[in-house]
Amino acid sequence: MADILQLARPELRELKPYSPGGYESGLVRLNANESPWRIPSDNTERGLNIYPPPRPLLLRRLLAEHYGVIEEKILVTRGSTEAIDLLIRGFCAAGKDQLLTCPPTFDMYRLYAGIQNAEVLEVPLLREKGFIIDPKSIVNRVTERTKIIFLCSPNNPTGQSIEHGDIEFICQAVQEKILVVLDEAYQEFSDKQDFSALEEKYENVLRLRTLSKFISLAGVRCGVVIAEPKLIDFLSCILPPYSFPTPSIELVLKAFDKRSLNIGKERVQVLCTERARLKKELMNINDVKKVWPSDANFIFVETLNAKNFQETARQANVLVRTFPDQPALKNFVRITVGRREDNNKLLQAF
Ligand SMILES: Cc1ncc(COP(=O)(O)O)c(C=O)c1O
CATH class of the missing domain: 3.90.1150.10 (Aspartate Aminotransferase, domain 1)
Incomplete structure (x- = not known):
């Protein structure tokens, strides 16, 4: 199996991650240019005067448990929209690479592609068949420059789930060549199976989840990427440190009690x-x-x-x-x- 990271932008594969100042409980922190005082209205446990952890590892552990995967397969992002942006920036070279969507679908794929100057190939849903995807046309449409296929299930705005077999047909046809991103933002409202089996089977398949819908937390902006650990490590390398704020971490940790x-x-x-x-x-x-x-x-x-x-x-x-x-x-x-x-x-x- 070819290394899936070969699909990523070559200059990013070489990028050295930022090395943040350490944090050790009980030690005075004179290494991060923060304020030593809290503001009076600060009721967080960690304190807003200091940076959040570079990556919210406790939260990652909790979410891994919730989604039934190992911690190394989880990346926490500011909403799953940030994950969409990250994937497009990480894999599509501006002015060169392409991604594929099946409209009508979530408009942010197109928006972030535009921001990155990535070309968007569109293979519309088949309206006459009830807005279902057209797997053969998708596979025929991709080129050597196509880096990501975005599939949304249940799809926004049409509401329906994609057939497991249709997605597997695509995953199989493009494995080693293209990332397949399965956006499962509304999965909790569906009685159909999620696509964890496909994500486990194919190295080029990622899933996106969000806490914005089923658990009433759109305001904390918590999204989740579930993928192969090496994909997660790569994405983590291009996600800025400290990006997930302390109040959101603490709120989600509390919200995930039984x-x-x-x-x-x-x-x-x-x-x-x-x-x-x-x-x-x-x-x-x-x-x-x-x-x-x-x-x-x-x-x-x-x-x-x-x-x-x-x-x-x-x-x-x-x-x-x-x-x-x-x-x-x-x-x-x-x-x-x-x-x-x-x-x-x-x-x-x-
Ligand atoms: C299909 C789909 N994916 C992702 C998102 C983004 O969710 P969030 O950024 O709030 O996690 C939405 C939001 O409406 C959506 O409809």
């Missing part, structure tokens, strides 16, 4: 039940043409007129997402599943 996790699981169940109810009710609304099945915490809806739909919702003080910049999604609306009373507010508007 009680909070159980509450998180119950709330996922509540949202899934609401998702089924909302879907059924939406289908009875005259302004709605079609409601797609969803494995995520939102529903993708084709309306007669997205602008009118959005306006009617707004008059009831409810915001929904439309896609005015994407002609193919002109009359589509994405509705996040909320609490029962929030969903009722929307339904009553129609």
Whole structure:
């Protein structure tokens, strides 16, 4: 098997990581140019006057346990969006390399590609077949300059999961040649299997997870890359030190106690039940043409007129997402599943 790191930008493979000042509990820290005093409102355990650990290792251990992998397979990032940026910068040389996406999908892949000046190849989802991916076209479309394929399952904004076999077909066809990034941001809302088996089987496959959705922590900005340890080491080398802040570390450590996790699981169940109810009710609304099945915490809806739909919702003080910049999604609306009373507010508007 060829070394998967050969795909990374050669100059980055040579990069020496930054070596941060040490920290040893009980020793006076005169090595990092920090302030010796806390501010009065600082109620963190570590103290905000000193830098966070260069990498949040305790958090990494906790997340490894949560996702059932060894610590060395985990990189903690500021939201999974930071991981997307990191992967594109790490593997795509500006003005030269390409990545592939399957629109309509999460728009940040395109945005970060643009920031890095990486070309985006698009193989659209097959709308006539219910917005599924087209594995053969994906494999035929890639070139020698393609470094990453982004696949999102369940997909944002269409809501559906990708078939395991379709992903495996791609992973197998491009192994040793291209990284396959499986974005599982909404996995907890799906009753389908995650792609851990593929990540374990293929060295070129990574998974992205986030705490922004299932466990009510969008505000702490915690994302997770799960991959081969050598890929994690490489990404860690290009991620600046101290990037994950102390308050976020401490909040996540507290939020992962058994009680909070159980509450998180119950709330996922509540949202899934609401998702089924909302879907059924939406289908009875005259302004709605079609409601797609969803494995995520939102529903993708084709309306007669997205602008009118959005306006009617707004008059009831409810915001929904439309896609005015994407002609193919002109009359589509994405509705996040909320609490029962929030969903009722929307339904009553129609
Ligand atoms: C598919 C997908 N991936 C990743 C993210 C980013 O999540 P975060 O940066 O909050 O971890 C989102 C956010 O909406 C998303 O929809």
